[in-house]
Amino acid sequence: MSEVSLETQRRVEQFLYRQAEILDERMWDDWLNLFTPEGHYWMPASPEQTEGEGQANIFYEDHYLMRVRIGRVNHPNAWSQYPPNRTGHVVSNVIVETEDAASGDIVVRSKFYVAEYRNDEQRFFAGKYRHDLVNSPDGYRIRLQRVDIVNAEGPFDYVLQYWI
């Protein structure tokens, strides 16, 4: 593991916390802005998967697909959004895997725990994130976010309406 400065550790943690808050508060414009123009959100269907492109995934979305999903959730006739989801994310165990000395680009691993409440039922999801982040003067942006939920191969009791 590379040594990172306290400043880098703090910046990247703040970024992850901010992303969690954006999801919990359903701030969809901010969500899209977290990703680079070519950025992807990826949840593999098994932990062995090494790439998302051309594979069966639980999520594999670029900006355009994310916009469809946001458009659906916001549409007044998205029937299963009555009542809407409410989530609470906790992100922890933040370990910087690599930091590019020249660009400041970062690969960072973390763990998450999510409670989702909808329609009188509570569900829980846990797993790990791996963020491939591009550094810029405006802050980090996501080139690729890999999300491994621990029950990726299990039966799904109802769907995931949006990202975890």
Add this chain to the structure above:
Amino acid sequence: MAGGNGFDIDALVEPDRVHRACYADEEIFEREIRQIFHKSWIYVGHESQVPNAGDYATTVIGKQPVIMARHPDRSIHVLYNRCPHRGALLCNQRSGNTGAAFTCSYHSWQFKMDGKVRHIPIQSGYDNTRFSLDDPDSHMKPVARKEVYRGFVFASLAADGPDLKDWLGTAIAGIDDMCDRAPEGEVEVVPTCFRMIQKSNWKIFLENQLDAVHPSITHTSTGLAAQKVEQEMEAETGKPPPLSYHYISAFAMDLDKWGALDVVGHPHGHCVLQGYMGLRPSDPDTLEYEEVMRKHYGPERTEEILDVNIHHLLVYPCLSIQSPLQQLRAVRPLAANKTLTEIWHFRLKGAPEPIYRRALDYFYLVNSPSTMINADDLYNFWKCQVGLESEGGDWVSFHRNAGQDRVEDGVATSNIGFSELPMRNQFEAWRDYMAAEDGA
């Protein structure tokens, strides 16, 4: 009183309406397991799930856990997942390779891929006992009947009944459609199986699959959101959006267009909804694929194959197949109000990669756990289940266009896509299964 066991099946199923008990009553559900799922042909899996000797895959037929196994002689066997010694499950993983034998984790009894005993420890202990390898009870039990059609493995727990081809009848065209679209005439499973639990009766799912009225209502939010992004994408990139967007934007097409589709009811409850997505565009990928097809089949046969226009085939009671996009959903009822679907997709052997990507895109957008389509379907199914468990009314209405179907050689057709013909057709088969004598 038809069917015995206190059920008057004829009182539950009328030609144009059915009683809510068919969906909500646990005793009726148990009878469905015995009379339908333990007698009819049930889809077990595709032989490409077990390509090598020693490969196995597990699933259930009704309430019976079974194993599909590949023998070194290449034959496929479907066995009850039970050690004949003390009854333990032999495989508790969904799939794997067991080498030369299934070995019980409890006392190390071993069985070959055809279920025959390979080794029993402490053999001397069986001297001078009634235990004998001549007794079928000493071996893993095979299902009563098993047939493989073009790689699709079906099994029946009942010794008697029509053979698979007769039972599929004219509905076999849906399986042929999926395989024929492969230049090599075969499909190969992609090993990712998504499993989704529906909090509703299994029949609600099957009825919805051929319900041409619901898409533009249930899926309007996703369809319109996709249409909007299609337009934005074209404006931003100057290129037409990929075909995959059309899969979901088509859900928002005008209701009239859905009404123009044909629905067909085959014997034994199998049904077909005609295609609507226009899956034969003229982009370079499609043209390349059609060229490969012509090389394998010749121009005439290729046209015949590509002209088949099926959106959905139901193989009642166990399968929903979308042949032109190589999707398959197997239905595993768990309780009157709970159903598991096992969802697969396939590669067309010999087809170029971009053609596979179409199947993959559909698998993702419609059938994955993040589906923006079934999100709203599953919610409707649950709402139906809650309502059907209530005493607010006894009947489910299937009156739309009742009595207006054309029937020829046992096949009912309506060119009104809104017709509730598929639901009536499924319940006709349901009544026959349920009213049959127990054990018959």
